[in-house]
Each structure stands twice: as structure tokens, then as C-alpha cells.
Amino acid sequence: MEILNLSIKEIHKGLIEKKFSAKEVVEVFLERIERQNSKLNAFLEVFSKEAKEEAEKIDKAILSGEKISLLGGIPCAIKDNILVKGKRCTAGSKILENYIATYDATVVKKLKKEGAIILGKTNMDEFAMGSSGEHSAFGETKNPNNLEYVPGGSSSGSAAAVSAKMCVFALGSDTGGSVRQPASFCGIVGLKPTYGAVSRFGLIAMASSLDQIGLFARNVEDTEIVFLAIKGKDKRDATSWEKEEEKEIPPTKMRIGIPRECFGQGIQKEVIEGFKEAVFLLEKEKIQIEEIEIPSLQYGVACYYIVMPSEVSSNLARYDGIKYGKSREEAENLMELYCKTRAEFLGEEVKRRIMLGTYCLSAGYYEAYYLRAQKVRTKIANDFKETFQKVDLILTSTSPTLSFKFKEKLEDPLSMYMADYLTVPVNLAGLPAISLPFKEINNLPFGVQAIAPPFCEKKLFNFGKFFEKLC
Numbered sequence: 001m002e003i004l005n006l007s008i009k010e011i012h013k014g015l016i017e018k019k020f021s022a023k024e025v026v027e028v029f030l031e032r033i034e035r036q037n038s039k040l041n042a043f044l045e046v047f048s049k050e051a052k053e054e055a056e057k058i059d060k061a062i063l064s065g066e067k068i069s070l071l072g073g074i075p076c077a078i079k080d081n082i083l084v085k086g087k088r089c090t091a092g093s094k095i096l097e098n099y100i101a102t103y104d105a106t107v108v109k110k111l112k113k114e115g116a117i118i119l120g121k122t123n124m125d126e127f128a129m130g131s132s133g134e135h136s137a138f139g140e141t142k143n144p145n146n147l148e149y150v151p152g153g154s155s156s157g158s159a160a161a162v163s164a165k166m167c168v169f170a171l172g173s174d175t176g177g178s179v180r181q182p183a184s185f186c187g188i189v190g191l192k193p194t195y196g197a198v199s200r201f202g203l204i205a206m207a208s209s210l211d212q213i214g215l216f217a218r219n220v221e222d223t224e225i226v227f228l229a230i231k232g233k234d235k236r237d238a239t240s241w242e243k244e245e246e247k248e249i250p251p252t253k254m255r256i257g258i259p260r261e262c263f264g265q266g267i268q269k270e271v272i273e274g275f276k277e278a279v280f281l282l283e284k285e286k287i288q289i290e291e292i293e294i295p296s297l298q299y300g301v302a303c304y305y306i307v308m309p310s311e312v313s314s315n316l317a318r319y320d321g322i323k324y325g326k327s328r329e330e331a332e333n334l335m336e337l338y339c340k341t342r343a344e345f346l347g348e349e350v351k352r353r354i355m356l357g358t359y360c361l362s363a364g365y366y367e368a369y370y371l372r373a374q375k376v377r378t379k380i381a382n383d384f385k386e387t388f389q390k391v392d393l394i395l396t397s398t399s400p401t402l403s404f405k406f407k408e409k410l411e412d413p414l415s416m417y418m419a420d421y422l423t424v425p426v427n428l429a430g431l432p433a434i435s436l437p438f439k440e441i442n443n444l445p446f447g448v449q450a451i452a453p454p455f456c457e458k459k460l461f462n463f464g465k466f467f468e469k470l471c
């Protein structure tokens with residue numbers, strides 16, 4: 001079988017049985033990047049030299065009889081808002097164009113320790129704000145399944161890279177759906193872990209109470225392997241946490257809740273039909289399906305677009321054109337300095353959110369917007385908690401629409417924001433969720449989302465492996 005198509009365990013087996021070397025594996029993927037990237041613009045930077053050197057180290061270790069871990073020699077990619085020491089980290093923004101990371105993010109450190117090989121950094125919507133990959137300062141990423149369509153966002157490059165087999169897995173970040181939605185648009189698996197399950201140390205913050213590092217892979221088993229390698233408490237991230245999962249349930253014994261809201265207003269007809277088909281498939285397997293109602297889900301987007309920009313306005317205040325990236329411009333006064341830096345080097349969407357957030361937090365409006373949104377957030381989290389008394393997992397389509405064409409939603413931020421309708425409630429409640437590829441509709445991939453209680457990723461993997469076999 002061609003190396004590009006192998007799973008992590010298959011590559012591992014090939015390496016230890018010396019069917020191929022880690023260097024050969026890396027070269028195959030680098031060649032693939034070389035051929036695909038000019039068309040897709042998934043990678044912003046490729047580390048060919050270092051990747052080959054790291055692969056040689058793995059080969060030496062194997063030859064000397066050392067035991068290598070499952071991720072040893074596995075080529076991966078990292079979203080460009082996660083720090084890799086000594087490498088540029090732009091977060092898709094002009095303002096960080098020449099910012100070099102001075103340390104490794106905890107997740108990167110963990111992957112390096114396992115021997116995973118970082119092939120490069122991937123493109124993204126600026127500061128992870130967007131649902132289409134069109135908001136990058138370094139050009140849009142194309143969907144490998146159909147070049148006229150968006151790959152989703154904001155982890156556009158990571159999704160496209162995995163989907164186009166330019167790497168085995170890739171890290172992304174998910175604040176409101178940025179791993180799950182592009183996974184669904186690109187026909188691959190995308191995991192957003194429980195808030196706190198994976199350290200955020202070294203992730204460029206967007207909205208800290210919602211941000212979570214997640215990952216893309218082409219099957220559920222690979223996703224689980226990478227998650228186990230990157231998860232865990234980290235003394236450098238006070239919100240990170242570790243918790244034993246409650247009892248395991250075999251997928252056939254799971255009770256699956258289907259929210260009525262998945263069939264309502266704003267959900268594309270094709271998506272409703274595709275989703276019904278997935279539910280039907282599960283029913284055929286005698287899985288217990290229950291129709292449920294979580295009315296507060298419909299307030300998720302409104303709530304998110306107050307909480308998130310409020311945190312953005314605070315987190316992005318550090319990009320003042322003085323401390324990071326772009327070298328300081330000459331200016332007569334502070335206002336002129338701002339005009340020469342933030343005004344010029346931040347994109348329209350980023351500026352829109354900073355202004356929205358500043359407004360929501362300002363005296364006189366704080367109670368009406370921010371405080372109220374926080375109350376809605378608590379209500380959403382409580383409603384999920386109550387629902388999980390009745391069901392083990394909740395199933396929805398990942399996105400309310402299939403992928404759309406470039407420029408289709410660019411001028412209409414509200415319709416772009418609605419792309420997050422089914423994913424943001426999960427971030428607001430801090431839950432884990434996975435997007436699983438199901439089928440193609442009108443030649444575009446379509447994925448479903450399974451949501452679990454906090455720290456129940458194992459449930460998602462067990463269900464995902466079962467569902468994968470049905471497709």
C-alpha cells in the first residue's frame with residue numbers, strides 16, 4: 001500500500017519491521033507537499049531540512065534497537081497560531097509576519113518528545129477568526145475536494161493538509177468550531193477536546209475561555225493516538241486538567257440524543273437529509289436514538305459573538321505594533337504609531353471584533369451585553385448537563401451548510417457567523433466533540449458531530465470507530 005494512505009499504526013509497523021525508513025516516509029510527504037501546496041496554499045512554511053534530519057534520528061534509533069513510540073517518525077503539521085521554537089508564528093496576520101517563537105508550545109514539546117516529525121506550519125484565518133480560510137493575510141486555502149469551494153476555517157490549512165495527504169495529522173485550534181467545521185468541509189476527522197484537557201500554553205490566544213487545541217486526522221484511531229499524546233495537566237496552563245473517564249459503554253449500548261434544533265430554521269435542506277440518513281443508519285444497528293430538545297442552543301451564536309469578541313478585545317491589545325512582530329515604525333506620537341501598525345496590519349474581520357468587544361465591555365453596555373451573555377452561557381452549559389442525564393452522546397450535523405464557494409459569504413459577516421450555529425454551544429459549555437466524515441453530498445464532504453460530557457473523549461472515539469465502519 002502507498003505510504004501516503006497508511007494509518008499511524010501501519011506506518012509504525014512498517015518502520016519497526018524496516019519495510020521503509022522514517023526518511024523515506026518524510027520524503028514521500030514532502031514531495032506531496034511540493035506538488036500540492038502551490039494549488040492549495042495549506043502550508044505557510046515547510047521545514048524540509050529539519051524534517052529529514054529528525055527522520056534520520058528516528059532511523060538511527062530503530063537501527064540501534066531502541067523502542068520508538070507510536071508517533072515516532074510520523075509526519076504532522078502545526079497550525080500557525082501554535083508556537084514552534086525558532087520558527088515564524090504569524091497566526092495568519094501581517095502584524096506577526098516576522099515574529100519568531102522563542103519557545104515550544106506544550107503540545108509541540110510533547111509531539112517532539114514522542115518523535116513526531118513537524119513538516120511545517122499551516123495557513124489559517126487571521127487570529128483564528130473566520131469560517132472559510134478567506135481571512136488569512138497570506139492568501140486563501142483551497143478545499144482539496146473541490147478547488148472552487150472553501151475548506152472551512154479557521155484551521156483551513158491544517159484541514160486541507162490532512163485531507164490532501166500532505167501529512168498524517170495536524171494540530172488546529174477550536175474556539176467556536178475551527179477544527180470541527182473544516183474537518184467536515186474537507187471530509188476528515190476533527191476533534192475538539194474538553195476545555196482544559198489539552199494545555200493551551202504556547203497557543204496564541206483568541207478567546208481564552210473558549211480556545212482549545214484540537215486535531216485533524218483521516219481516521220478515528222489516529223485521532224485517539226494523537227489526543228492521548230498531547231493531553232494532560234500542564235503547570236504552565238492553570239486551566240489544564242486531567243480526569244479519569246467514567247465507565248466505558250460499548251457503542252451499541254449508547255443512548256444517542258438528537259436535538260430537534262438540528263432540523264430547524266437555518267439548516268440547509270441537503271444537510272437535514274444527510275443527517276437523517278446518518279440517524280437512520282444508526283437506528284438500523286438498533287442504537288437507541290432519542291429526540292431531545294435543547295432550546296438554548298439557538299442562542300449559542302448570539303452569546304458567542306459577545307463573549308468571544310470581548311475576550312478578543314482584551315487578548316489582542318498586546319499587538320500594539322511595539323512588542324511583537326513587525327518592527328516598530330517611526331512616529332511622532334502614539335496615535336500615529338497605532339495608525340501605522342494596528343490600523344494597517346490587522347485585517348477587517350479582526351478590527352471588527354476588537355471594536356465589537358470593546359463596545360460590549362464598555363461602561364453602560366457591560367450589563368446589557370457581556371453580563372447577559374455570560375448568563376446565557378451558563379444556561380447553555382446547564383442544559384447540556386441536564387441532557388447528559390438522559391443520553392450518553394448528542395449527535396448533530398457539524399455545520400448547518402455544506403461547504404460554500406469563495407466570496408459567497410465574505411461580504412456578509414452575519415451569514416458567515418451562522419456557520420458556527422452547531423459548533424459554538426460546545427465551546428460555550430467546554431465539552432468535547434468530534435466531527436466524523438459521513439458521505440459526499442453534491443460532491444462535497446458532509447460530516448456529523450458527536451458531543452460528549454466533559455472528559456469523555458473515549459466515548460467519542462468508541463462511537464467514532466463504530467460509526468466509521470458503518471459508512
Ligand code: GLN
Pocket residue numbers: 128129130131153154173174175176177178179206308420
Ligand atoms: N468561526 C468561528 C469564529 O470565527 C470559530 C473560530 C475558531 O474556532 N477559532 O469565531
